[in-house]
Amino acid sequence: xxxNVSKDAPKLTVRKPASVKDSRSSSQTARATLALREMLxxxxxxxxxKIREVPLSARLNISRIPLHLALERLANEGFxxxxxxxxxxxxxxxxxxxYDSIDLRGVLEGAxxxxxxxxxxxxxxxxxxxxxxxxxxxxxxxxxxxxxxxxRYIELNARFHNALLDLAGNRMLRRAIERACxxxxxxxxxxxxxxxxxxxxxxxFLISADxxxxxxxAIANREGMRAEAIAREHARVARRNLEDALRHRxxxxxxxxxxxxxx
Amino acid sequence: xxxNVSKDAPKLTVRKPASVKDSRSSSQTARATLALREMLxxxxxxxxxKIREVPLSARLNISRIPLHLALERLANEGFxxxxxxxxxxxxxxxxxxxYDSIDLRGVLEGAxxxxxxxxxxxxxxxxxxxxxxxxxxxxxxxxxxxxxxxxRYIELNARFHNALLDLAGNRMLRRAIERACxxxxxxxxxxxxxxxxxxxxxxxFLISADxxxxxxxAIANREGMRAEAIAREHARVARRNLEDALRHRxxxxxxxxxxxxxx
DNA sequence: GGCTCTAAAAATGCATGCAATTTAGCTTTG
DNA sequence: CAAAGCTAAATTGCATGCATTTTTAGAGCC
Numbered sequence: 001x002x003x004n005v006s007k008d009a010p011k012l013t014v015r016k017p018a019s020v021k022d023s024r025s026s027s028q029t030a031r032a033t034l035a036l037r038e039m040l041x042x043x044x045x046x047x048x049x050k051i052r053e054v055p056l057s058a059r060l061n062i063s064r065i066p067l068h069l070a071l072e073r074l075a076n077e078g079f080x081x082x083x084x085x086x087x088x089x090x091x092x093x094x095x096x097x098x099y100d101s102i103d104l105r106g107v108l109e110g111a112x113x114x115x116x117x118x119x120x121x122x123x124x125x126x127x128x129x130x131x132x133x134x135x136x137x138x139x140x141x142x143x144x145x146x147x148x149x150x151x152r153y154i155e156l157n158a159r160f161h162n163a164l165l166d167l168a169g170n171r172m173l174r175r176a177i178e179r180a181c182x183x184x185x186x187x188x189x190x191x192x193x194x195x196x197x198x199x200x201x202x203x204x205f206l207i208s209a210d211x212x213x214x215x216x217x218a219i220a221n222r223e224g225m226r227a228e229a230i231a232r233e234h235a236r237v238a239r240r241n242l243e244d245a246l247r248h249r250x251x252x253x254x255x256x257x258x259x260x261x262x263x
Numbered sequence: 264x265x266x267n268v269s270k271d272a273p274k275l276t277v278r279k280p281a282s283v284k285d286s287r288s289s290s291q292t293a294r295a296t297l298a299l300r301e302m303l304x305x306x307x308x309x310x311x312x313k314i315r316e317v318p319l320s321a322r323l324n325i326s327r328i329p330l331h332l333a334l335e336r337l338a339n340e341g342f343x344x345x346x347x348x349x350x351x352x353x354x355x356x357x358x359x360x361x362y363d364s365i366d367l368r369g370v371l372e373g374a375x376x377x378x379x380x381x382x383x384x385x386x387x388x389x390x391x392x393x394x395x396x397x398x399x400x401x402x403x404x405x406x407x408x409x410x411x412x413x414x415r416y417i418e419l420n421a422r423f424h425n426a427l428l429d430l431a432g433n434r435m436l437r438r439a440i441e442r443a444c445x446x447x448x449x450x451x452x453x454x455x456x457x458x459x460x461x462x463x464x465x466x467x468f469l470i471s472a473d474x475x476x477x478x479x480x481a482i483a484n485r486e487g488m489r490a491e492a493i494a495r496e497h498a499r500v501a502r503r504n505l506e507d508a509l510r511h512r513x514x515x516x517x518x519x520x521x522x523x524x525x526x
Numbered sequence: 527g528g529c530t531c532t533a534a535a536a537a538t539g540c541a542t543g544c545a546a547t548t549t550a551g552c553t554t555t556g
Numbered sequence: 557c558a559a560a561g562c563t564a565a566a567t568t569g570c571a572t573g574c575a576t577t578t579t580t581a582g583a584g585c586c
Binding site for chain 4: 290291292325326327328329332348349
Binding site for chain 1: 335439
């Protein structure tokens with residue numbers, strides 16, 4: 001990541017600052033949002049820290065308007081706290097908050113699974129999610145656990161959860177899950193550390209894949225309560241990952257969002 | 264709060280437009296947000312309509328920056344859709360979306376009740392919510408249902424739900440519920456029409472109040488599953504209200520958020 | 527008539543600079 | 557020495573205006 005070295009640039013009405021044209025496409029706001037999210041996750045903006053817009057806009061080489069819009073978005077995602085007439089502050093999170101996030105995701109995905117089961121009309125609608133769960137199962141059954149397998153798992157897992165939401169066909173629920181998963185430690189693949197791929201991890205993936213299949217089976221049989229219960233339990237895999245991560249404090253900084261948490 | 268009467272004020276360029284000084288307090292952005300929310304609920308901005316910032320800012324007598332910030336907020340609340348480089352559009356909702364919102368609130372409040380039951384340490388923590396549920400019960404048992412009783416019920420009901428969230432002690436869940444209830448038809452008192460206070464309504468309030476008591480009882484006995492089940496059912500009271508409202512199409516426009524929905 | 531292309535019009539993105547508010551550093555006062 | 561003022565610096569709020577992008581309208585073409 002290259003810091004954009006400011007070439008001072010004393011412009012009167014010159015429109016495009018030099019540093020802008022090199023970052024291709026999108027908008028200043030979008031770029032600022034990405035950059036800030038990165039800074040937050042990497043701990044360059046620390047919990048409880050007050051955001052000062054002028055220095056920050058200078059650092060990011062953008063003006064205060066798109067910066068402010070980006071901050072507003074990050075506040076909505078939960079990264080920042082809004083102080084009514086005083087700007088923004090980096091949100092503080094506790095380990096409890098992480099457990100609560102995992103719980104919340106479990107509740108919501110449980111609801112998605114139940115609703116999917118209740119609303120299933122045509123079993124053919126299950127084709128996609130069935131294919132996904134089978135693909136995941138095949139993947140994790142391979143004896144060797146490599147970084148590619150790991151990456152592929154994350155990808156397929158995300159698609160599985162998305163397919164589940166499609167089946168539930170509930171916009172409001174989708175919105176709620178998206179919001180809940182904004183924070184990096186709330187997402188399904190949080191606390192999976194690609195730096196430490198172990199046989200334990202393979203075990204966890206197998207269990208997870210089996211739960212996927214069970215959820216699909218429950219939906220296929222219209223067993224709403226069962227689908228809900230399994231999906232809730234499935235979210236708790238993240239809890240195990242977290243506990244595992246907390247036992248290895250020396251590795252913890254590699255994990256998603258660890259810098260956001262006061263340990 | 265006194266208007267800023269300039270005691271020396273060496274203003275070169277006249278800053279404040281005449282129309283601004285009369286709306287007292289807060290910020291332009293906050294005022295714009297309130298005004299727009301009102302316009303949306305009243306149907307002055309219709310579902311699917313594209314927001315044009317320049318005319319709208321002229322209409323609200325504010326500049327485009329605070330207007331844009333307000334629009335961003337309303338998009339986050341779910342009222343507007345963001346079109347990446349094309350501004351905002353008023354969100355369309357279907358009756359299905361309303362049912363789904365009610366369901367979602369049920370799921371989340373169910374989770375809150377369960378967690379409250381699971382986490383209860385000291386029964387004395389129940390004092391507040393017990394007092395509230397009793398007060399509600401006393402209120403709705405009165406034979407006459409007046410507009411004041413109605414208003415008071417709404418108020419106490421909101422406090423009951425807030426107390427429940429306090430008991431759950433889960434920031435993430437609170438956040439999720441607040442988000443889910445941003446939309447007017449998702450809140451607990453949606454589809455209660457103060458213009459048509461009937462004996463049916465009193466019945467509904469009695470049932471509702473009984474459910475409150477049952478939730479508190481379940482929490483007191485650490486019956487997490489029971490608390491969850493009742494709280495979910497409790498949310499479905501709103502569903503009945505909605506069905507009732509849909510049977511009286513002529514009254515529907517008086518209801519919260521009806522103008523947001525394509526019927 | 528429908529389609530593509532082009533130019534004008536409209537709309538959003540955002541850089542800049544000023545005003546009002548908040549904060550911080552002193553000074554004064556009890 | 558702490559609390560209360562007071563002033564200056566820092567900081568956010570936002571009004572303005574220009575550049576870029578998107579939309580629209582019309583002309584030409586198939």
